[in-house]
Amino acid sequence: MKLSEKKSLKKKEQILLSAVKIVNRHGYDGATMEEIAAELLMTKGSLYYYFKNKGDLMYQCHNLILSKAIDELKEHINEEDSAEEMLRNMIITHIDFAIEEQETFNLITRPYHTFNKEQLQEVLKLRKNYSGLFDQVIEKGLSSKAFKIKEPIIARMFMLGSMNWIQQWYNPDGRLNKKELQKIFGDYMIKLLK
Amino acid sequence: MKLSEKKSLKKKEQILLSAVKIVNRHGYDGATMEEIAAELLMTKGSLYYYFKNKGDLMYQCHNLILSKAIDELKEHINEEDSAEEMLRNMIITHIDFAIEEQETFNLITRPYHTFNKEQLQEVLKLRKNYSGLFDQVIEKGLSSKAFKIKEPIIARMFMLGSMNWIQQWYNPDGRLNKKELQKIFGDYMIKLLK
DNA sequence: AGTAATTTTAAACAATCATTTAATTTTTGA
DNA sequence: TCAAAAATTAAATGATTGTTTAAAATTACT
Structure with a gap:
Protein backbone atom coordinates (compact mmCIF):
# COMPACT_ATOMS: atom_id res chain seq x y z
CA MET A 1 0.00 0.00 0.00
CA LYS A 52 -19.64 10.56 -0.48
CA ASN A 53 -22.08 12.55 1.62
CA LYS A 54 -23.34 13.04 5.12
CA GLY A 55 -25.53 9.98 5.04
CA ASP A 56 -22.54 7.85 4.17
CA LEU A 57 -20.55 9.35 7.02
CA MET A 58 -23.35 8.78 9.51
CA TYR A 59 -23.79 5.25 8.31
CA GLN A 60 -20.13 4.47 8.85
CA CYS A 61 -20.25 6.03 12.31
CA HIS A 62 -23.10 3.81 13.30
CA ASN A 63 -21.45 0.73 11.89
CA LEU A 64 -18.18 1.47 13.59
CA ILE A 65 -19.71 1.76 17.04
CA LEU A 66 -22.14 -1.09 16.60
CA SER A 67 -19.38 -3.37 15.36
CA LYS A 68 -17.22 -2.48 18.31
CA ALA A 69 -20.09 -3.31 20.64
CA ILE A 70 -20.69 -6.63 18.94
CA ASP A 71 -17.04 -7.54 19.30
CA GLU A 72 -17.13 -6.76 22.98
CA LEU A 73 -20.27 -8.81 23.52
CA LYS A 74 -18.74 -11.75 21.73
CA GLU A 75 -15.80 -11.71 24.07
CA HIS A 76 -18.14 -12.19 26.96
CA ILE A 77 -19.92 -15.02 25.23
CA ASN A 78 -16.77 -16.90 24.46
CA GLU A 79 -15.83 -17.22 28.06
CA GLU A 80 -16.76 -20.28 30.01
CA ASP A 81 -19.17 -18.59 32.32
CA SER A 82 -22.69 -19.41 33.35
CA ALA A 83 -25.49 -17.74 31.44
CA GLU A 84 -26.07 -15.47 34.39
CA GLU A 85 -22.47 -14.35 34.55
CA MET A 86 -22.31 -13.87 30.81
CA LEU A 87 -25.47 -11.82 30.83
CA ARG A 88 -24.21 -9.62 33.63
CA ASN A 89 -21.10 -8.84 31.62
CA MET A 90 -23.08 -8.14 28.50
CA ILE A 91 -25.29 -5.76 30.42
CA ILE A 92 -22.25 -3.88 31.59
CA THR A 93 -21.04 -3.58 28.02
CA HIS A 94 -24.38 -2.50 26.68
CA ILE A 95 -24.82 0.18 29.29
CA ASP A 96 -21.28 1.37 28.65
CA PHE A 97 -22.06 1.90 25.00
CA ALA A 98 -25.48 3.37 25.64
CA ILE A 99 -24.00 5.93 27.98
CA GLU A 100 -20.65 6.65 26.38
CA GLU A 101 -21.68 6.54 22.75
CA GLN A 102 -25.09 8.01 23.33
CA GLU A 103 -26.54 9.00 20.01
CA THR A 104 -24.20 7.05 17.80
CA PHE A 105 -25.02 3.79 19.45
CA ASN A 106 -28.72 3.90 18.83
CA LEU A 107 -28.13 6.26 15.99
CA ILE A 108 -31.15 6.42 14.08
CA THR A 109 -33.95 5.47 16.11
CA ARG A 110 -35.49 6.27 12.76
CA PRO A 111 -33.28 4.23 10.44
CA TYR A 112 -35.75 4.19 7.58
CA HIS A 113 -35.73 7.94 7.41
CA THR A 114 -31.98 8.18 7.53
CA PHE A 115 -30.31 5.41 5.59
CA ASN A 116 -30.62 4.31 2.02
CA LYS A 117 -31.62 0.84 0.99
CA GLU A 118 -28.26 -0.91 1.02
CA GLN A 119 -27.16 0.86 4.18
CA LEU A 120 -30.42 -0.01 5.86
CA GLN A 121 -30.02 -3.65 4.99
CA GLU A 122 -26.57 -3.74 6.52
CA VAL A 123 -27.68 -1.84 9.60
CA LEU A 124 -30.58 -4.17 10.22
CA LYS A 125 -28.27 -7.12 9.77
CA LEU A 126 -25.84 -5.77 12.33
CA ARG A 127 -28.60 -5.00 14.78
CA LYS A 128 -30.05 -8.46 14.42
CA ASN A 129 -26.59 -9.78 14.98
CA TYR A 130 -26.33 -7.72 18.12
CA SER A 131 -29.62 -8.66 19.69
CA GLY A 132 -29.11 -12.24 18.62
CA LEU A 133 -26.20 -12.43 21.04
CA PHE A 134 -28.52 -11.59 23.90
CA ASP A 135 -31.04 -14.12 22.65
CA GLN A 136 -28.31 -16.73 22.63
CA VAL A 137 -27.45 -16.18 26.24
CA ILE A 138 -31.07 -16.15 27.32
CA GLU A 139 -31.58 -19.43 25.48
CA LYS A 140 -28.55 -20.88 27.20
CA GLY A 141 -29.99 -19.88 30.55
CA LEU A 142 -33.35 -21.37 29.67
CA SER A 143 -31.95 -24.72 28.62
CA SER A 144 -29.78 -24.96 31.71
CA LYS A 145 -32.87 -24.11 33.78
CA ALA A 146 -31.04 -21.12 35.21
CA PHE A 147 -33.68 -18.85 33.64
CA LYS A 148 -37.40 -19.24 33.36
CA ILE A 149 -39.18 -16.62 31.30
CA LYS A 150 -42.09 -16.56 28.91
CA GLU A 151 -41.63 -14.87 25.52
CA PRO A 152 -37.85 -14.60 25.68
CA ILE A 153 -37.69 -12.40 22.58
CA ILE A 154 -39.98 -9.86 24.17
CA ALA A 155 -37.98 -10.12 27.36
CA ARG A 156 -34.85 -9.32 25.41
CA MET A 157 -36.46 -6.25 23.87
CA PHE A 158 -37.71 -5.28 27.28
CA MET A 159 -34.20 -5.45 28.66
CA LEU A 160 -32.48 -3.66 25.82
CA GLY A 161 -35.12 -0.94 25.91
CA SER A 162 -34.67 -0.29 29.58
CA MET A 163 -30.94 0.03 29.03
CA ASN A 164 -31.15 2.19 25.95
CA TRP A 165 -33.33 4.60 27.84
CA ILE A 166 -30.67 5.16 30.46
CA GLN A 167 -29.06 7.76 28.25
CA GLN A 168 -32.21 9.85 28.58
CA TRP A 169 -31.79 10.33 32.28
CA TYR A 170 -28.25 9.36 33.17
CA ASN A 171 -26.29 12.04 34.90
CA PRO A 172 -22.60 11.42 35.53
CA ASP A 173 -22.87 13.52 38.67
CA GLY A 174 -25.95 11.71 39.94
CA ARG A 175 -26.37 9.85 43.19
CA LEU A 176 -25.35 6.57 41.60
CA ASN A 177 -22.35 6.23 39.37
CA LYS A 178 -22.25 4.19 36.21
CA LYS A 179 -20.82 1.13 37.88
CA GLU A 180 -23.52 1.09 40.52
CA LEU A 181 -26.20 1.44 37.89
CA GLN A 182 -24.74 -1.42 35.92
CA LYS A 183 -24.87 -3.61 39.00
CA ILE A 184 -28.47 -2.69 39.78
CA PHE A 185 -29.59 -3.21 36.22
CA GLY A 186 -27.88 -6.58 36.16
CA ASP A 187 -29.69 -7.59 39.33
CA TYR A 188 -33.01 -6.50 37.90
CA MET A 189 -32.47 -8.44 34.70
CA ILE A 190 -31.55 -11.61 36.54
CA LYS A 191 -34.57 -11.26 38.78
CA LEU A 192 -36.71 -10.84 35.72
CA LEU A 193 -35.31 -13.89 34.00
CA LYS A 194 -35.14 -16.29 36.93
CA MET B 1 -66.92 34.98 25.49
CA LYS B 52 -45.95 32.48 18.27
CA ASN B 53 -43.57 30.08 16.55
CA LYS B 54 -42.85 26.45 15.94
CA GLY B 55 -41.28 25.93 19.33
CA ASP B 56 -44.40 27.21 21.00
CA LEU B 57 -46.56 24.88 18.94
CA MET B 58 -44.39 21.88 19.73
CA TYR B 59 -44.38 22.75 23.38
CA GLN B 60 -48.16 22.85 23.49
CA CYS B 61 -48.37 19.52 21.64
CA HIS B 62 -46.17 17.88 24.20
CA ASN B 63 -48.09 19.38 27.08
CA LEU B 64 -51.41 18.35 25.65
CA ILE B 65 -50.45 14.71 25.30
CA LEU B 66 -48.55 14.53 28.54
CA SER B 67 -51.43 16.10 30.45
CA LYS B 68 -53.86 13.65 28.93
CA ALA B 69 -51.64 10.79 30.00
CA ILE B 70 -51.37 12.15 33.51
CA ASP B 71 -55.13 12.41 33.78
CA GLU B 72 -55.54 8.84 32.66
CA LEU B 73 -52.95 7.60 35.14
CA LYS B 74 -54.67 9.46 37.95
CA GLU B 75 -57.92 7.70 37.22
CA HIS B 76 -56.22 4.40 37.80
CA ILE B 77 -54.71 5.60 41.04
CA ASN B 78 -57.97 6.85 42.44
CA GLU B 79 -59.59 3.48 42.29
CA GLU B 80 -59.56 1.18 45.26
CA ASP B 81 -57.32 -1.42 43.74
CA SER B 82 -54.25 -3.15 45.02
CA ALA B 83 -50.90 -1.68 44.05
CA GLU B 84 -50.42 -4.54 41.64
CA GLU B 85 -53.73 -3.97 39.90
CA MET B 86 -53.16 -0.25 39.75
CA LEU B 87 -49.73 -0.72 38.28
CA ARG B 88 -51.02 -3.10 35.64
CA ASN B 89 -53.55 -0.51 34.54
CA MET B 90 -50.96 2.24 34.49
CA ILE B 91 -48.71 0.09 32.36
CA ILE B 92 -51.52 -0.37 29.87
CA THR B 93 -52.02 3.37 29.72
CA HIS B 94 -48.36 4.13 29.36
CA ILE B 95 -47.88 1.65 26.55
CA ASP B 96 -50.98 3.02 24.85
CA PHE B 97 -49.50 6.48 24.82
CA ALA B 98 -46.03 5.31 23.89
CA ILE B 99 -47.40 3.46 20.88
CA GLU B 100 -50.24 5.68 19.78
CA GLU B 101 -48.66 9.04 20.41
CA GLN B 102 -45.18 7.94 19.48
CA GLU B 103 -43.04 10.98 19.05
CA THR B 104 -45.27 13.46 20.78
CA PHE B 105 -45.34 11.50 23.99
CA ASN B 106 -41.63 11.44 24.56
CA LEU B 107 -41.29 14.49 22.44
CA ILE B 108 -38.01 15.84 22.97
CA THR B 109 -35.83 13.27 24.18
CA ARG B 110 -33.64 16.31 23.96
CA PRO B 111 -35.74 18.88 25.81
CA TYR B 112 -32.85 21.18 26.56
CA HIS B 113 -32.15 21.63 22.89
CA THR B 114 -35.77 22.21 21.99
CA PHE B 115 -37.57 24.25 24.60
CA ASN B 116 -36.87 27.62 26.08
CA LYS B 117 -36.37 28.22 29.74
CA GLU B 118 -39.95 28.68 30.89
CA GLN B 119 -41.20 25.90 28.67
CA LEU B 120 -38.51 23.60 29.90
CA GLN B 121 -39.41 24.30 33.50
CA GLU B 122 -43.05 23.42 32.85
CA VAL B 123 -42.13 20.32 30.86
CA LEU B 124 -39.86 19.04 33.58
CA LYS B 125 -42.57 19.70 36.14
CA LEU B 126 -45.10 17.71 34.15
CA ARG B 127 -42.67 14.88 33.63
CA LYS B 128 -41.85 14.74 37.29
CA ASN B 129 -45.55 14.74 37.98
CA TYR B 130 -45.96 11.85 35.61
CA SER B 131 -43.22 9.64 36.93
CA GLY B 132 -44.19 10.55 40.47
CA LEU B 133 -47.46 8.70 39.95
CA PHE B 134 -45.54 5.54 39.24
CA ASP B 135 -43.37 6.12 42.27
CA GLN B 136 -46.48 6.48 44.37
CA VAL B 137 -47.83 3.12 43.34
CA ILE B 138 -44.51 1.41 43.81
CA GLU B 139 -44.31 2.91 47.28
CA LYS B 140 -47.79 1.70 48.05
CA GLY B 141 -46.80 -1.79 46.99
CA LEU B 142 -43.67 -1.63 49.10
CA SER B 143 -45.47 -0.56 52.25
CA SER B 144 -48.13 -3.23 51.81
CA LYS B 145 -45.34 -5.76 51.28
CA ALA B 146 -46.80 -6.64 47.91
CA PHE B 147 -43.57 -5.44 46.31
CA LYS B 148 -39.98 -5.87 47.32
CA ILE B 149 -37.41 -4.01 45.28
CA LYS B 150 -34.17 -2.20 45.93
CA GLU B 151 -33.74 1.29 44.52
CA PRO B 152 -37.36 1.87 43.61
CA ILE B 153 -36.60 5.06 41.70
CA ILE B 154 -34.18 3.25 39.45
CA ALA B 155 -36.71 0.47 39.07
CA ARG B 156 -39.27 3.01 37.92
CA MET B 157 -36.86 4.43 35.34
CA PHE B 158 -36.06 0.91 34.30
CA MET B 159 -39.74 0.19 33.73
CA LEU B 160 -40.58 3.42 31.94
CA GLY B 161 -37.55 3.00 29.72
CA SER B 162 -38.48 -0.48 28.66
CA MET B 163 -41.95 0.76 27.76
CA ASN B 164 -40.82 3.88 25.96
CA TRP B 165 -38.59 1.79 23.81
CA ILE B 166 -41.52 -0.26 22.54
CA GLN B 167 -42.21 2.38 19.95
CA GLN B 168 -38.85 1.61 18.41
CA TRP B 169 -39.78 -1.94 17.50
CA TYR B 170 -43.53 -2.22 17.78
CA ASN B 171 -45.23 -3.39 14.62
CA PRO B 172 -49.01 -3.36 14.54
CA ASP B 173 -48.91 -6.35 12.24
CA GLY B 174 -46.45 -8.28 14.41
CA ARG B 175 -46.95 -11.65 15.99
CA LEU B 176 -48.27 -10.13 19.21
CA ASN B 177 -50.87 -7.41 19.24
CA LYS B 178 -50.80 -4.43 21.52
CA LYS B 179 -53.05 -5.97 24.14
CA GLU B 180 -50.89 -9.07 24.38
CA LEU B 181 -47.78 -6.95 24.74
CA GLN B 182 -49.37 -4.93 27.49
CA LYS B 183 -50.18 -8.12 29.36
CA ILE B 184 -46.68 -9.49 29.00
CA PHE B 185 -45.08 -6.23 30.03
CA GLY B 186 -47.35 -6.08 33.05
CA ASP B 187 -46.31 -9.58 34.05
CA TYR B 188 -42.66 -8.71 33.68
CA MET B 189 -42.99 -5.59 35.79
CA ILE B 190 -44.78 -7.43 38.57
CA LYS B 191 -42.19 -10.17 38.52
CA LEU B 192 -39.51 -7.54 38.77
CA LEU B 193 -41.13 -5.79 41.70
CA LYS B 194 -42.24 -8.78 43.72
C1' DA C 1 -76.30 46.25 3.63
C1' DG C 2 -72.17 48.10 5.15
C1' DT C 3 -68.31 48.75 8.07
C1' DA C 4 -64.99 47.12 11.27
C1' DA C 5 -62.70 43.26 13.10
C1' DT C 6 -60.94 38.82 12.15
C1' DT C 7 -58.72 35.48 9.44
C1' DT C 8 -56.15 33.87 5.52
C1' DT C 9 -53.03 34.16 1.91
C1' DA C 10 -49.11 34.65 -1.31
C1' DA C 11 -44.89 36.27 -1.56
C1' DA C 12 -40.75 37.91 0.26
C1' DC C 13 -37.11 37.18 3.65
C1' DA C 14 -33.65 35.16 6.14
C1' DA C 15 -31.02 31.59 8.10
C1' DT C 16 -29.10 27.12 7.86
C1' DC C 17 -26.77 23.51 5.66
C1' DA C 18 -25.42 19.93 2.47
C1' DT C 19 -23.05 19.71 -1.68
C1' DT C 20 -20.30 21.22 -5.84
C1' DT C 21 -16.68 23.55 -8.15
C1' DA C 22 -12.61 25.51 -9.54
C1' DA C 23 -8.57 27.18 -7.92
C1' DT C 24 -4.72 26.78 -4.61
C1' DT C 25 -1.67 24.56 -1.53
C1' DT C 26 0.78 20.67 0.02
C1' DT C 27 2.92 16.38 -0.48
C1' DT C 28 5.06 12.64 -2.97
C1' DG C 29 8.53 10.38 -5.41
C1' DA C 30 11.77 10.22 -9.13
C1' DT D 1 14.45 20.15 -7.52
C1' DC D 2 10.36 19.71 -9.88
C1' DA D 3 6.32 17.84 -12.03
C1' DA D 4 2.45 15.00 -10.97
C1' DA D 5 -0.72 13.54 -7.54
C1' DA D 6 -3.16 14.34 -3.41
C1' DA D 7 -5.38 17.23 -0.26
C1' DT D 8 -7.49 21.47 1.11
C1' DT D 9 -9.89 25.61 0.64
C1' DA D 10 -13.08 29.50 -0.18
C1' DA D 11 -16.86 30.56 -2.42
C1' DA D 12 -20.92 29.55 -4.99
C1' DT D 13 -25.09 26.86 -5.38
C1' DG D 14 -29.34 25.04 -4.24
C1' DA D 15 -32.70 23.26 -1.35
C1' DT D 16 -35.32 23.48 2.72
C1' DT D 17 -37.93 25.77 5.94
C1' DG D 18 -39.16 29.00 9.77
C1' DT D 19 -40.85 33.70 10.02
C1' DT D 20 -42.62 38.28 8.54
C1' DT D 21 -45.42 41.34 5.90
C1' DA D 22 -48.80 43.70 3.52
C1' DA D 23 -52.67 42.94 1.03
C1' DA D 24 -56.93 40.34 0.23
C1' DA D 25 -60.78 37.68 1.71
C1' DT D 26 -64.00 36.49 5.04
C1' DT D 27 -66.88 37.05 8.94
C1' DA D 28 -69.32 39.41 12.67
C1' DC D 29 -72.40 42.71 14.13
C1' DT D 30 -75.16 46.97 14.05
Missing part, protein backbone atom coordinates in the same frame (compact mmCIF):
# COMPACT_ATOMS: atom_id res chain seq x y z
CA LYS A 2 1.25 3.40 -0.96
CA LEU A 3 2.04 5.93 1.70
CA SER A 4 -0.66 8.23 0.45
CA GLU A 5 -3.26 5.52 0.81
CA LYS A 6 -2.22 4.86 4.37
CA LYS A 7 -2.48 8.52 5.18
CA SER A 8 -5.85 8.71 3.55
CA LEU A 9 -7.15 5.81 5.58
CA LYS A 10 -5.89 7.39 8.75
CA LYS A 11 -7.57 10.67 7.91
CA LYS A 12 -10.76 8.85 7.15
CA GLU A 13 -10.65 7.30 10.57
CA GLN A 14 -10.01 10.62 12.23
CA ILE A 15 -13.00 12.09 10.49
CA LEU A 16 -15.11 9.16 11.57
CA LEU A 17 -14.08 9.64 15.17
CA SER A 18 -14.80 13.33 15.01
CA ALA A 19 -18.20 12.59 13.52
CA VAL A 20 -18.96 10.12 16.29
CA LYS A 21 -18.08 12.75 18.84
CA ILE A 22 -20.27 15.40 17.28
CA VAL A 23 -23.18 13.06 16.72
CA ASN A 24 -23.03 11.97 20.34
CA ARG A 25 -23.15 15.63 21.27
CA HIS A 26 -25.91 16.87 18.98
CA GLY A 27 -27.64 13.88 17.42
CA TYR A 28 -27.93 13.06 13.77
CA ASP A 29 -29.79 16.15 12.63
CA GLY A 30 -27.82 18.45 14.87
CA ALA A 31 -24.43 17.28 13.67
CA THR A 32 -23.26 19.56 10.89
CA MET A 33 -20.51 18.82 8.44
CA GLU A 34 -19.03 22.13 9.47
CA GLU A 35 -18.66 21.15 13.11
CA ILE A 36 -17.34 17.71 12.27
CA ALA A 37 -14.66 19.32 10.14
CA ALA A 38 -13.90 22.10 12.60
CA GLU A 39 -13.06 19.52 15.25
CA LEU A 40 -10.13 18.54 13.02
CA LEU A 41 -9.30 22.10 12.01
CA MET A 42 -10.49 21.41 8.51
CA THR A 43 -13.21 22.93 6.37
CA LYS A 44 -16.33 21.00 5.56
CA GLY A 45 -15.51 20.76 1.89
CA SER A 46 -12.63 18.40 2.64
CA LEU A 47 -14.95 15.84 4.11
CA TYR A 48 -16.31 15.15 0.67
CA TYR A 49 -12.86 14.08 -0.43
CA TYR A 50 -13.23 11.15 1.95
CA PHE A 51 -16.97 10.51 2.16
CA LYS B 2 -67.35 36.41 22.02
CA LEU B 3 -68.12 34.14 19.13
CA SER B 4 -64.88 35.00 17.41
CA GLU B 5 -62.90 34.01 20.46
CA LYS B 6 -64.64 30.67 20.62
CA LYS B 7 -63.90 30.01 16.99
CA SER B 8 -60.33 31.02 17.49
CA LEU B 9 -59.92 28.59 20.36
CA LYS B 10 -61.42 25.81 18.31
CA LYS B 11 -59.07 26.52 15.46
CA LYS B 12 -56.16 26.55 17.81
CA GLU B 13 -57.14 23.12 19.02
CA GLN B 14 -57.45 21.81 15.50
CA ILE B 15 -53.99 23.05 14.69
CA LEU B 16 -52.66 21.41 17.81
CA LEU B 17 -54.18 18.09 16.85
CA SER B 18 -52.80 18.37 13.35
CA ALA B 19 -49.38 19.15 14.75
CA VAL B 20 -49.56 16.14 17.04
CA LYS B 21 -50.39 13.95 14.09
CA ILE B 22 -47.53 15.23 11.99
CA VAL B 23 -45.03 15.09 14.82
CA ASN B 24 -45.99 11.50 15.52
CA ARG B 25 -45.38 10.79 11.87
CA HIS B 26 -42.10 12.60 11.33
CA GLY B 27 -40.67 13.61 14.67
CA TYR B 28 -39.95 17.10 15.88
CA ASP B 29 -37.39 18.09 13.27
CA GLY B 30 -39.26 16.38 10.46
CA ALA B 31 -42.54 18.10 11.18
CA THR B 32 -42.77 21.21 9.00
CA MET B 33 -45.14 24.08 9.51
CA GLU B 34 -46.17 23.57 5.91
CA GLU B 35 -47.34 20.01 6.46
CA ILE B 36 -49.09 20.84 9.71
CA ALA B 37 -51.03 23.55 7.92
CA ALA B 38 -51.71 21.46 4.82
CA GLU B 39 -53.41 18.84 6.98
CA LEU B 40 -56.05 21.50 7.66
CA LEU B 41 -56.06 22.90 4.13
CA MET B 42 -54.41 26.07 5.35
CA THR B 43 -51.16 27.78 4.51
CA LYS B 44 -48.34 27.85 6.97
CA GLY B 45 -48.55 31.60 7.43
CA SER B 46 -51.87 31.23 9.21
CA LEU B 47 -50.34 29.18 11.96
CA TYR B 48 -48.54 32.28 13.17
CA TYR B 49 -51.88 33.91 13.78
CA TYR B 50 -52.44 31.31 16.49
CA PHE B 51 -48.99 30.38 17.69
